Amino acid sequence: MTKDLEHQFVTELEKNQNIVHKVCTLYTNDRDSHKDLFQEITIQLWKAYPKFRGDSKFSTWMYRVALNTAITLYRKSKKNIRTQDYESVIFKISADxxxxxxxxxxxxxxxxxxxxxxxxxxxxxxxxxxxxxxxxxxxxxxxxxxxxxxxxxxxxxxxxxxxx
Amino acid sequence: MDELELLKKDWKKRGDQMPQLGYDEIYKMIWKKSSSIVKWIFIISILEFLIPHLLYLTPSMSKTLAIWRDLGLGNFLVISSIVQYSVVLFFIYQFYRRYKEISTLDNAKLLLSNILKTRKTVKYYVIFCLSLIFISFLVMAAGLYLSDDPMAAMGYDNSMEQVDPAKLKITMMATVIVLGVIVTAAMGCIYFLLYGLLIKKLNKNYKELKEMEV
Missing domain, CATH: 1.10.10.10 (Winged helix-like DNA-binding domain superfamily/Winged helix DNA-binding domain)
Incomplete structure (x- = not known):
């Protein structure tokens, strides 16, 4: 039963992970913090998952938990120095x-x-x-x-x- | 605004270029420990509930208890303990109830408000403890004033015969009061620093959401 729930959750999150990545991009300035926040959001989503009853779409529910985590729960680690390397990834524009x-x-x-x-x-x-x-x-x-x-x-x- | 529309178009494209994590990576993440503010507030609050009580276990405290008895303040001690423990139980109950109300499924404003309320419960508790500490010092000063032989009550031999007893009494009372102010202020400083640091971000965001309503 729990195994089922885990599988269901991870599959859903894998499919919708873009939402979380986008939140992380907005709220963090470097790769480590991005990963940090992604992890915290994942933990919060998983903790709240049993209460998610499917009366709204999984993605709608994700927006709420992800933003709540970024606005409220996430504590910035000290190492949030902006790295050139990371910036270029976000602002990359393809040639065409x-x-x-x-x-x-x-x-x-x-x-x-x-x-x-x-x-x-x-x-x-x-x-x-x-x-x-x-x-x-x-x-x-x-x-x-x-x-x-x-x-x-x-x-x-x-x-x-x-x-x- | 043209720029924001431009950004919206670009934002959509960008979504597809985001780094992608695999199933196993995400699976591993759900078992990692959370380092959220709520967890920190919980840990620090529990410490704040416990620390005033741990003070009673130190050797110097049991010596102080003897002084209280010698000063004839035993009754005050019993009553204040009863009051203190009932208030502590009330605060712990309140704290637990509020803590349980915190849910990431609420909207941002309600979530922030619930967390701040939980933290405020602890704030009131600490203010209560600080006042109790300060009052104890005041009562002790009053006890000294009423005592016939304050030196003996404090556990010292009354060998300083040459000192004027009235002067001695006043000096001791002043010392106790000054000590009371220092201890209370020091504990208060440590506490409010912790409190302030922890909820700085929450307060800022909550204020912003509240201000929208004006």
Missing amino acids: EYDPTEEQQLKLMYNAVKQLGDIDKALVFLYLEEKNYTEIADTLGITEVNARVKMNRIKNKLRTILNP
Whole structure:
């Protein structure tokens, strides 16, 4: 029975691991921290798994636990020095779509998003994942109106970071 | 905003380029130990519940207990112990109840609020302990004031006949009170430092979510 549960969980997570990786990319700055956070999220997901009843999609449930772990439970290890090596992986643009202005703009955008606070990042993340405002509000525990207002503020904030 | 839409498009593509972990790697991870803030709060809180009680086991404390009796403060000790233990039990019950309420399946705000509430229970407990420690020092000073032979009560031979007893009494009382302030302040400092460091991030994020409501 437990073996079944383990297998089921690991298979599901393996299939949906992109969600966790993306959260880690936003909330950490180097490979070690990325791995660290990925592990902590995995542990939290596994701990909560028995309570997951399938009334929502596995991936929906994952967003919540993963973001909660990043915003609340995760303690940054001291060694979070930004490494050049890692940056180049995130901001790699493949040759066929190379467009210097667009690449430059994207790089600036990613850097700007990285500078946001934990909560703002969560909003941007859910927005980028094309969640609607009801879901964003529900995940963070705020009202839909406030989620919209906050998102607009973040857009302004990003604009100021980009054009100081 | 154009840039954010651009980012959204790119974000989707990027998702497919993420590093992928294999089944075995993920399987190994689920058996690793969590190092979450909640776990740290739990461990440190348990220590904070225990430490004031461990103090009673030290040899100097049993000597102090004898002083209390000699000062005629035995009753205060019994009553304060009864009060203290009932309050401790109440706090432990509260702490456990709140700790159980913490679930990563709640929304971010509720989760943060539940963790902070759990931690606050311990904060109140520590404030209670600190006040009790300070009050004990004050009561001891009062005991000295009422005692006929404070020196003997403190366990010293009354060999300093040449010293004015009234002066001696005041000096001893002042020493006890100053000591009380120092001990309470030192314990308070250690505690609030730990408390502050642990929940700095939580407080910041919670405040941000709360502020959205204004």
